[in-house]
Amino acid sequence: MIKTQGLSKTFLIGKKHDTALKAVDELTLEVHEGEVFGFLGPNGAGKTTTVRMLTSLIRPTSGSAIVAGYQVGKDDIDIRRNVGLLTESPGMYERLSAEKNLRIFAELYDVPDVNKAVSKYLSLFGLWERRADAVGSFSKGMRQKLAVARALVHEPKVLFFDEPTTGLDPEAARIVRDFILEFKQEGRTIFMTTHNLDEAEKLCDRVGIFKQSLLALDSPANLRQKMFGRKVVFHLGGVDPQWAALIEEVEGVSGVELLEDKIVVSMTEPETSNPLITRLLVEQGADIRFIGEVRQSLEKIYLEMLHGNETRQA
């Protein structure tokens, strides 16, 4: 649904436009139909620039991109017609009513039945009762809901959400996340940029960690495994140092760490190794109280990727 090949963007900055700033460098990725793709990166990483290129708002300096079957830089009007964009800031016409705001965009997107589309999305987002009120009187959460409605009013094939929950209170953020999950169930393709790594983990099928160029690209689970392997922690009544050597001999175990009353075992496949280790520990008279997998957070992966990249660049 989205395919980029060596997509790059360089801005000329400075008073004489003589300094080149590479915002996006050789981005190659593919987002499949019905997928929720998370584009993660720090401020100034080039996430918004990427979204703007993919929505035909700005032209790439080099490389190519196809969105919803249309070529960026060539079929710009078709791309705009087939994508929905939730910008970082809702950017509403504050003096106008919610209904008028949505109607304007429905008309600009050439929606065949404007009345039906407007009432459908105002109702869906719980704004029907406030439809006649000026958007200036709305809370942040309500504005964001209206902005999501605006991005959807023309039933686009691909949705671009730029920081969809930034600046929202937890409840409003949850509402937006719930809607994203609903859109995912409807089979829509969603490309979202976010700083919120928990959010990315909950919502995204795959994530790309990005800072000018793509540092990593996979599902959060696969990234975790690739970077840290899988670890299982055995909480015990007490630990005998001799057990470490015995556990290391179990097939699939790559490392053992002994702590005061627990043993952390690194392994490739806990489903196979766990029963063997458990049996071994029971045979050794261990008092097993609890067994659980250690989950490395996406945040740790993200920081490791960015930090690692900076170290490599240095």
Next chain:
Amino acid sequence: MKHIRTIIGKEWAEVFKNKLVLSVLLIMPVLFSLLPLVMLGVTGSSAQMSISPEEAGLPPELFESFCEGMNAGECTQVYMLNQFMLFFVMMPLIIPVTIAAYSIVGEKTTRSLEPLLATPTTTIELLVAKCFAAVIPAVAATFLSFIIFNIGIRILGVSPRVLAYVLSPTWLVGILLLGPILSVMSAMFAIFISSRVNDPRVAEQISGVMIVPFMAVFLLTSFGVITLGIKAMIAAVIICACLAAGLFYLGTLIFDRENILTKWK
């Protein structure tokens, strides 16, 4: 065409809820149509005199240019109204600046420009819509105030010859043709400035520069240095129409979505 209509409707819905813009839109036409009528009313009694212009002491070069065959009363009123006629040509030049100067930079400040540019609206549609959203109210307000002005002259004028002067081909061409063309020029210039600056007030101030050359013409006419005849008016229509077309073409070339979005902080 549908996109243009939608954007014009949106601009008006916003403009007519902005008290500042609305006041500019209303005050100027009301002032320029009523002020000459008040003066006409005040001078009406003295202008009833049927003495000749020479007897009234009016300068000969004045009645040679436009008081031929008129008595002093008519000539006094025509001379006075002549000072205001150019306002009706200039009004459509001044009014759109307030609306058009806000059109792009206003959307930048409210962050509504990016969603708008993300729609399948072309640059030409956007510029035409923004331009006419400023021009139509200005021209409508001018025409309406000109109608009120004419009705006032019909009532307060000392004779039908005063109204006939106001409705002469020179001023009809000036008000009905030159005014709207100047309005397009002024709106396009203001939109161009609006797309380049980050503050609506700066946009309005710089756009005001457009009025300066026309103010010069106004002053020269007021002091009798130049006299606007039908030929000069038609020439001005042709020149300004070419300039307006050129400004519009230049606007479509210069309107750079990327710069507008990325240079805005």
